[in-house]
Amino acid sequence: MNANRPMAFVADENLLDDLLKLAAAAGCDLERVPDATAARLRWSTAPLVLLDAVGAAECESHALPRREGIVVVATDPEPPALWKQAMGVGAERLITLPGAEPWLVSALADAAEGPASNAGKVLAVLGARGGAGASVFAAAVSLTALKAGDNSLLIDCDPRGGGLDVVLGAEGDEGLRWPDMQLSAGRVAASSLHMALPTRRRGNARLTLLSGARKGEGPAPDAVAAVIEAGRRAGEVVVCDVPRQLEAAAWPAVDRADLTVIVTPAELRACLTAKQLADELTARGANPRLLVRGPSPGGLRLTEIADSIGIPLLATMRPEPHVAESLERGDFHPRHKGPLSLAARATLAELAAQPPKTRRPPDNDEQAA
Numbered sequence: 001m002n003a004n005r006p007m008a009f010v011a012d013e014n015l016l017d018d019l020l021k022l023a024a025a026a027g028c029d030l031e032r033v034p035d036a037t038a039a040r041l042r043w044s045t046a047p048l049v050l051l052d053a054v055g056a057a058e059c060e061s062h063a064l065p066r067r068e069g070i071v072v073v074a075t076d077p078e079p080p081a082l083w084k085q086a087m088g089v090g091a092e093r094l095i096t097l098p099g100a101e102p103w104l105v106s107a108l109a110d111a112a113e114g115p116a117s118n119a120g121k122v123l124a125v126l127g128a129r130g131g132a133g134a135s136v137f138a139a140a141v142s143l144t145a146l147k148a149g150d151n152s153l154l155i156d157c158d159p160r161g162g163g164l165d166v167v168l169g170a171e172g173d174e175g176l177r178w179p180d181m182q183l184s185a186g187r188v189a190a191s192s193l194h195m196a197l198p199t200r201r202r203g204n205a206r207l208t209l210l211s212g213a214r215k216g217e218g219p220a221p222d223a224v225a226a227v228i229e230a231g232r233r234a235g236e237v238v239v240c241d242v243p244r245q246l247e248a249a250a251w252p253a254v255d256r257a258d259l260t261v262i263v264t265p266a267e268l269r270a271c272l273t274a275k276q277l278a279d280e281l282t283a284r285g286a287n288p289r290l291l292v293r294g295p296s297p298g299g300l301r302l303t304e305i306a307d308s309i310g311i312p313l314l315a316t317m318r319p320e321p322h323v324a325e326s327l328e329r330g331d332f333h334p335r336h337k338g339p340l341s342l343a344a345r346a347t348l349a350e351l352a353a354q355p356p357k358t359r360r361p362p363d364n365d366e367q368a369a
């Protein structure tokens with residue numbers, strides 16, 4: 001039996017029919033259970049549990065233990081006392097149909113994609129000055145993850161960064177960019193992103209790119225949050241290229257990041273900005289690390305720079321040979337054992353070593369219960 005099957009204990013046949021259709025739309029197989037005894041067998045393993053009023057009351061009266069991912073579903077108009085039953089069974093949310101279909105389809109698709117215990121990690125990369133090398137480094141980390149066989153989601157959070165598709169040589173690729181994204185439900189399934197966005201493949205691994213498009217507004221903060229959470233739920237290495245001006249779209253990435261890296265060239269003014277940025281990020285609760293990019297025109301020693309900025313040094317990096325030319329040609333790849341690859345691998349190792357985040361940022365991106 002597929003452990004990723006969401007479970008439904010729904011007595012209302014019409015509602016169950018609707019749920020089965022929505023599950024089919026999400027590409028997922030919904031397991032129907034007829035009573036609380038059957039529900040108990042799948043209670044601890046089903047990634048998502050859908051209950052109607054009868055299901056919620058039965059599960060409560062059989063004292064099924066608390067768990068995450070319980071959703072109580074009602075048909076409009078919602079019965080007046082239903083929220084009490086939802087609370088009684090420990091539901092995360094109460095939704096009504098029609099209305100909540102987009103949210104539910106995404107939640108079902110996410111549940112079918114994989115268990116939350118495989119949750120991915122989120123990296124935020126910021127540059128201490130324009131041209132610091134943050135976007136190139138963010139792309140290098142995602143490409144290095146791909147090479148290592150890991151799925152990666154590379155998100156361009158910088159509306160004026162020129163577009164990460166250009167860095168990957170993917171500006172001609174079909175697929176959506178930020179201005180095309182409609183995330184009105186505030187939640188998106190990773191499978192939808194894989195279908196809609198430009199991707200790079202290597203073996204079974206996939207890099208999915210959500211790039212800016214050099215036009216329009218930058219992404220809305222809720223949309224950035226929804227995309228990051230989709231990647232995290234799907235167990236991907238989520239890499240966010242974050243603008244150092246820390247505008248609105250930057251915070252969802254910083255707040256969700258398991259690791260934040262400031263890329264600074266080894267120059268005095270960039271280092272002063274790196275210090276200012278580090279202070280702002282630390283005040284927000286982030287734990288930033290430094291990546292110092294040489295050469296140092298003024299002879300500053302790369303390790304001393306980190307000491308003066310006062311945050312842990314993640315790596316130092318010599319210039320990557322021929323990077324400007326390969327970017328122009330659209331065939332950028334960090335060289336195996338080159339400076340970018342080494343720094344990217346150190347970053348991925350540090351990211352993997354981070355404990356799972358316990359504090360979730362405010363959930364303004366999802367429909368409230």
Ligand SMILES: Nc1ncnc2c1ncn2[C@@H]1O[C@H](COP(=O)(O)OP(=O)(O)OP(=O)(O)O)[C@@H](O)[C@H]1O
Nearest residue numbers: 127129130131132133134135136161319320323324
């Ligand atoms: N590791 C590197 N080694 C050598 N040159 C690099 C490296 N990273 C970036 N560069 C050069 O610096 C340029 C700017 O890099 P990048 O676009 O990554 O900077 P950024 O910090 O993202 O700047 P922006 O402020 O525009 O977002 C690149 O086009 C490339 O020529």
Ligand SMILES: [Mg+2]
Nearest residue numbers: 134135158161
């Ligand atoms: Mg950039």
